[in-house]
Amino acid sequence: MISPFLRSSALNTHEVCQQQFFINYSLGIQQIVNSAVQKGSIFHKVMEIIAKIALLNKTGEPYFIDEDIGKFENRDVFSYDIFDILNKVYNFFVENTDFEGSPSDYLDCQTWIKNILEFNDGDYDPRKRNIVQAEQFFDFELKRDWSKYKFSVGENNLEGHVRLRGTVDLITEVSESPKVWEIVDYKTGLRKNWANDKLKDDSNLKDDIQLRFYHYAISTIFPDVEDIIITLFYLRESAPFPVYFTKSDMLITEEMLKNKYMSIINNQRPKLRNDYKCRFCSFSKGDFQNSGQPACEFFRDKILQIGMPKVIDKYADLKSLKQYQGGGSVRE
Numbered sequence: 639m640i641s642p643f644l645r646s647s648a649l650n651t652h653e654v655c656q657q658q659f660f661i662n663y664s665l666g667i668q669q670i671v672n673s674a675v676q677k678g679s680i681f682h683k684v685m686e687i688i689a690k691i692a693l694l695n696k697t698g699e700p701y702f703i704d705e706d707i708g709k710f711e712n713r714d715v716f717s718y719d720i721f722d723i724l725n726k727v728y729n730f731f732v733e734n735t736d737f738e739g740s741p742s743d744y745l746d747c748q749t750w751i752k753n754i755l756e757f758n759d760g761d762y763d764p765r766k767r768n769i770v771q772a773e774q775f776f777d778f779e780l781k782r783d784w785s786k787y788k789f790s791v792g793e794n795n796l797e798g799h800v801r802l803r804g805t806v807d808l809i810t811e812v813s814e815s816p817k818v819w820e821i822v823d824y825k826t827g828l829r830k831n832w833a834n835d836k837l838k839d840d841s842n843l844k845d846d847i848q849l850r851f852y853h854y855a856i857s858t859i860f861p862d863v864e865d866i867i868i869t870l871f872y873l874r875e876s877a878p879f880p881v882y883f884t885k886s887d888m889l890i891t892e893e894m895l896k897n898k899y900m901s902i903i904n905n906q907r908p909k910l911r912n913d914y915k916c917r918f919c920s921f922s923k924g925d926f927q928n929s930g931q932p933a934c935e936f937f938r939d940k941i942l943q944i945g946m947p948k949v950i951d952k953y954a955d956l957k958s959l960k961q962y963q964g965g966g967s968v969r970e
């Protein structure tokens with residue numbers, strides 16, 4: 639398979655299904671976004687706006703402009719009505735995307751916001767935190783011998799070192815000296831590993847590649863930060879799961895990333911999941927390019943008939959693969 643970048647969603651996808659990874663990240667064909675994902679995006683947008691207003695209070699900047707919702711002035715973040723912001727964001731999604739919305743969708747967003755703001759007297763309320771950054775985007779080349787790639791796609795070559803890309807929801811400062819940060823990642827889904835259905839908890843989160851990936855990336859960009867706590871906050875059960883990382887964890891993470899990357903790019907025959915989870919995958923549905931087959935089956939057969947390199951030559955969306963190499967934030 640080819641992969642000019644790694645991001646946490648790609649790593650998770652690869653754990654869940656290699657075929658889904660191939661179609662999505664090697665061919666650049668996007669899954670259809672379902673309403674649960676859009677609901678999560680609404681929640682994240684509201685939290686981002688609140689955190690950015692709180693950051694204005696800290697920095698003294700006069701305003702910020704959200705590209706979708708508009709201008710927010712620097713006034714006391716507690717004077718803003720959060721549910722008014724939710725209404726604006728929710729209506730934006732209904733009017734500008736294929737999200738239809740229902741009373742229960744709205745109620746979910748409202749409940750998640752209440753859960754995060756009210757937990758333990760506001761411990762995770764961004765307005766009460768020392769915010770470093772909201773929606774921190776990262777995108778950098780990881781220059782190692784193992785991360786060098788050269789992929790051909792039709793007449794074109796993609797060449798370089800693998801890029802690490804992603805966005806973390808919220809960074810706050812816990813201690814100034816030594817410098818310790820906490821990254822809070824909001825989770826609107828169930829607290830489980832989708833690859834094996836095991837519950838995520840304190841016994842396995844330290845080995846979670848997504849958390850390690852975030853720690854590795856943020857530690858690389860901000861080398862003066864000593865330790866980083868990464869907290870997954872599961873909104874449905876109103877429960878935070880913090881995991882403490884130190885710089886010594888980076889070595890183990892890099893080894894994990896190297897092994898994962900090697901297994902991705904050396905794989906010429908991606909495995910299919912073929913279980914009940916396929917129901918949630920849009921590649922299991924529809925009629926890909928009028929072939930009479932959904933994308934999953936279509937590419938399974940094509941790889942068998944002509945081999946993966948020719949499938950990539952013929953079907954990879956070069957523009958999409960190149961976009962992933964450039965700028966632009968995409969939610970994990």
Ligand code: SF4
Pocket residue numbers: 655656657658909910911912913915916919920921922934935
């Ligand atoms: S339909 Fe199933 S096997 Fe096919 S890509 Fe999706 S999850 Fe994988």
